Amino acid sequence: MLTLDGATGEGGGQILRTALTLALVTGTPFRIERIRANRPQPGLQRQHLASVEAAMRVSGARVGGAALGATAMSFEPGPLKPGNYSFSIATAGSATLVLQTILPALMLGSSPSRLALEGGTHNPWAPPYDFLAQAFLPLVQRMGPRLETRLQRWGFYPAGGGRFELDVDPVARLTPLTLLERGRLKACRVRGVAGGLPRSLAARAVEAAFGALGLTGAYVDVREVPSAGPGHALLVELIFDNVCEVVSGFGQKGVKPEDMGAQAARQAREYLDADVPVGPHLADQLVLPLALCGSGSFLTMPPTRHLTTNIEVVRCFLDVDLRCEAKGSGRWLVSAG
Numbered sequence: 001m002l003t004l005d006g007a008t009g010e011g012g013g014q015i016l017r018t019a020l021t022l023a024l025v026t027g028t029p030f031r032i033e034r035i036r037a038n039r040p041q042p043g044l045q046r047q048h049l050a051s052v053e054a055a056m057r058v059s060g061a062r063v064g065g066a067a068l069g070a071t072a073m074s075f076e077p078g079p080l081k082p083g084n085y086s087f088s089i090a091t092a093g094s095a096t097l098v099l100q101t102i103l104p105a106l107m108l109g110s111s112p113s114r115l116a117l118e119g120g121t122h123n124p125w126a127p128p129y130d131f132l133a134q135a136f137l138p139l140v141q142r143m144g145p146r147l148e149t150r151l152q153r154w155g156f157y158p159a160g161g162g163r164f165e166l167d168v169d170p171v172a173r174l175t176p177l178t179l180l181e182r183g184r185l186k187a188c189r190v191r192g193v194a195g196g197l198p199r200s201l202a203a204r205a206v207e208a209a210f211g212a213l214g215l216t217g218a219y220v221d222v223r224e225v226p227s228a229g230p231g232h233a234l235l236v237e238l239i240f241d242n243v244c245e246v247v248s249g250f251g252q253k254g255v256k257p258e259d260m261g262a263q264a265a266r267q268a269r270e271y272l273d274a275d276v277p278v279g280p281h282l283a284d285q286l287v288l289p290l291a292l293c294g295s296g297s298f299l300t301m302p303p304t305r306h307l308t309t310n311i312e313v314v315r316c317f318l319d320v321d322l323r324c325e326a327k328g329s330g331r332w333l334v335s336a337g
Contacts, residue, residue, distance in 0.1 A: 159229020
């Protein structure tokens with residue numbers, strides 16, 4: 001059984017999720033110790049247990065030690081079982097991260113799957129649903145599987161209660177993805193959404209982001225959305241010929257909408273100035289399908305600890321030549337094969 005140190009690198013929950021993903025794909029059992037050792041509250045929280053449960057259900061795995069607050073556990077996967085599944089997080093924990101734990105295995109499965117996920121869809125500590133639907137899944141589809149998703153209810157922090165579905169039509173083998181140029185900027189959308197809160201909060205964030213971006217011709221939209229609890233969000237969507245980048249901001253107590261909008265605009269501007277196709281959060285997510293394919297490459301910004309830690313965990317499970325190399329001018333090439 002493979003033994004992993006949960007304090008490696010960034011020392012957060014992504015180490016566990018990546019290990020679960022790769023165990024499902026490769027059939028490799030593992031034990032992980034010092035889970036989330038670098039976090040203020042170490043050990044398994046509810047959203048991490050939701051990922052463990054999802055991985056267990058789609059594979060009939062044997063799991064030892066998985067409990068709230070546990071700092072060590074084991075996972076022994078069985079044969080993958082594609083099918084129809086419903087997963088729910090009782091908190092605002094990220095439903096998108098639960099999906100990303102099991103998706104790579106199911107998109108390489110023997111038959112289609114339909115997934116329904118409930119929990120947080122829009123919170124400050126995980127990729128929002130819009131990032132999943134517009135930035136990540138379209139690129140994964142270029143590698144072969146057909147993926148169709150539907151957002152049915154927004155789930156803001158702290159209430160959660162959001163819901164979305166995903167249909168997965170798998171492939172036997174992934175096609176390599178090469179993403180070295182983003183192409184021309186075709187459109188920029190600055191969207192504000194409010195659920196159970198005054199629409200004006202979202203409008204103030206949008207106005208601040210639009211002004212700070214300084215992009216002429218940007219499409220601006222503010223709307224109210226169905227949600228299980230109150231919240232508001234800002235989404236800056238940069239649509240290029242070859243890729244879409246989604247930068248987000250979320251309303252929080254004590255933070256002015258104008259400040260939230262300006263911060264999101266700064267992140268979007270950093271990406272625009274970097275002149276690479278893949279932003280830092282998308283790089284974190286793309287490294288797994290790239291490694292599972294065994295071939296392909298993409299250009300990104302300087303690697304985050306999440307990215308380098310993900311690469312370390314991948315190397316524990318897969319015999320793949322996965323590299324992250326500086327190419328100058330703040331451009332880094334991530335490649336496999």
